[in-house]
Amino acid sequence: MGSTLTGKTALVTGGSRGIGRAIAKRLGREGARVGVHYGSNEAAAKETVAAIEAAGGSAFPVRAQLGVPDDAETLWAAFDTQADGLDILVNNAGVLGDQSTIEDVTKENFERVFAVNARAPFFITQLGLRRLRDNGRIINVSTMLTRGIAMPQAINYAMSKSPMDVVTRTLAKQLGPRGITVNTVAPGVVETDMHEGRLAGPARQYLESQVPLGRIGLPEDIADAVAFLASEDGRWVTGHWLDATGGTML
Known part of the structure; x- marks a missing residue:
């Protein structure tokens, strides 16, 4: 286990599965005490916490459904019962929503995706600032679809991720005097439950052909990439949108 984040407390939203689980495990391996946020899958959250502890780290679950009224308040109330202050906030939780072009996007789906992907992390961050210590880190997980790559059937999802790109730049300027860095990590296609069933056969071969490094992301x-930005090594990088796509946008 590393020690670059020893003594730090982190919170990873959507930390029970997929990219969030990998982030939580990596931060735990570096010595941080990790709050593993989840919405409803308690078993997955417990698995993530157990995996971090089995590797010699420390973690605790934080339950709060996102996209509902007072979701940020619920999340921080749960967090506060188990931790005193915060050093690293990773806004990772997100939903893909229905895959459709603009003609078929329903108001219900639009509002659901924006509630989880934009409104929730905005207010989680707003309330988190009073807990975030000086020299802390905020890292927003976005998508390559907000820049460079246009995918008509994901217009709703891509739009919902754009607001936090703005938050990254704005808060990097506002919080700089406190030594807090704020950055975005933008993945391409990654092997997670979100893409289950979409990464097989010809579709997979096509997607792999679009990545110069020749494979789907893990x-x-x-x-x-998140661990670098969370560490002392990332201290001089702020307001940055990090392309973590294996070169897909080249």
């Missing part, structure tokens, strides 16, 4: 690829 959750650990994204977690390692």
Whole structure:
């Protein structure tokens, strides 16, 4: 286990599965005490906590459904019962929503995706600032679809991720005097439950052909980028949008 984050407390939203689980495990391996946020899958959260502890780290579950009224308040109330202050906030939780072009996007789906992907992390961050210590880190997990790559059937999802890109730049400027860095990590296609059933056969071959490094991303690829920004090594990088796509946008 590493020690670059020893003594730090982290919170990873959507930390029970996929990219979030990989981030939580990596931060735990570096010595941080990790709050593993989850919405409803308690078993997955417990598995993630157990995996961190089995590797010699420390973690605790934080339950709060996102996309509902007072979700940020619920999350921080749960967090506060188990931790005193915060050093690293990773806004990772997100939903893909229905895959459709603009003609078929329903108001219900639009509002659901924005509630989870934009409103929730905005207010989680707002309330988190009073807990975030000086020289802390905020890392927002976005998508390559907000820049460079246009995918008509994911317009709703891509739009919902754009607001936090703005938050990254704005808060990097506002919080700089406190030594707090704020950055975005933007994955391409990654092997997670979110893409289950979409990464097989010809579709997979096509997607792999679009990546100069020749494969679909893994959750650990994204977690390692987040770990760099969370560490002291990332102290001079702020307001940055990090392309973590294996070169897909080249």
